[in-house]
Amino acid sequence: MENCIFCKIIAGDIPSPRLYEDDKMIVIRDIEPKAKLHYLCIPKTHFALLTEMDADRSEILKHCFTKIAEIKDQLGLQDGYRIIINQGENGGQTVHHLHIHLLGGEKLADF
Numbered sequence: 001m002e003n004c005i006f007c008k009i010i011a012g013d014i015p016s017p018r019l020y021e022d023d024k025m026i027v028i029r030d031i032e033p034k035a036k037l038h039y040l041c042i043p044k045t046h047f048a049l050l051t052e053m054d055a056d057r058s059e060i061l062k063h064c065f066t067k068i069a070e071i072k073d074q075l076g077l078q079d080g081y082r083i084i085i086n087q088g089e090n091g092g093q094t095v096h097h098l099h100i101h102l103l104g105g106e107k108l109a110d111f
Contacts, residue, residue, distance in 0.1 A: 006042050006097040020071050024063045027075070030101065037076050037105030041068055048096040049087055064100060077104040 008014040010026060019039065020027040030038040043060045053061075072078060081104030086093040 004046060004095070004097050006095055006099060007046055010042065010044050019075065020067070022067070024060050025067065027071070027102075034101075035082075035103035035106060035108060037081075037103065039075060039102040041100040041102060043098060046097055048093070048098055050085070050098070052098075061098075068100070068102065075102065075104075077102065080104060082108050 005014065009016045009028065016028045018026050018028055023044070025041055025043050027039050027041050030040050041064050043057075043064060045057065045060055047057055068083070072081065081102050084101040084103065085098065086101070
């Protein structure tokens with residue numbers, strides 16, 4: 001998607017240090033952190049909403065969640081973390097490329 005900021009980051013058109021990368025996803029720091037540690041796990045395949053899920057996208061998300069569990073310690077999230085996926089305008093989604101927020105590094109407030 002030509003106007004998608006995350007697609008531009010994935011393509012290397014916008015520089016953003018990658019804390020993790022493989023053939024299906026990247027992990028970067030959020031530029032507006034809401035916790036001491038705030039990362040974004042971004043699938044390399046562009047789609048915006050869970051309602052766009054199909055078998056291939058399901059496998060990509062499965063890979064993302066599996067990899068998050070594997071790399072949590074190297075991201076400093078060994079004491080726990082929160083996962084958030086914003087969906088749609090009312091859900092706070094500002095970039096219309098599905099991504100997973102990982103927040104931690106401190107005790108997070110209840111909500």
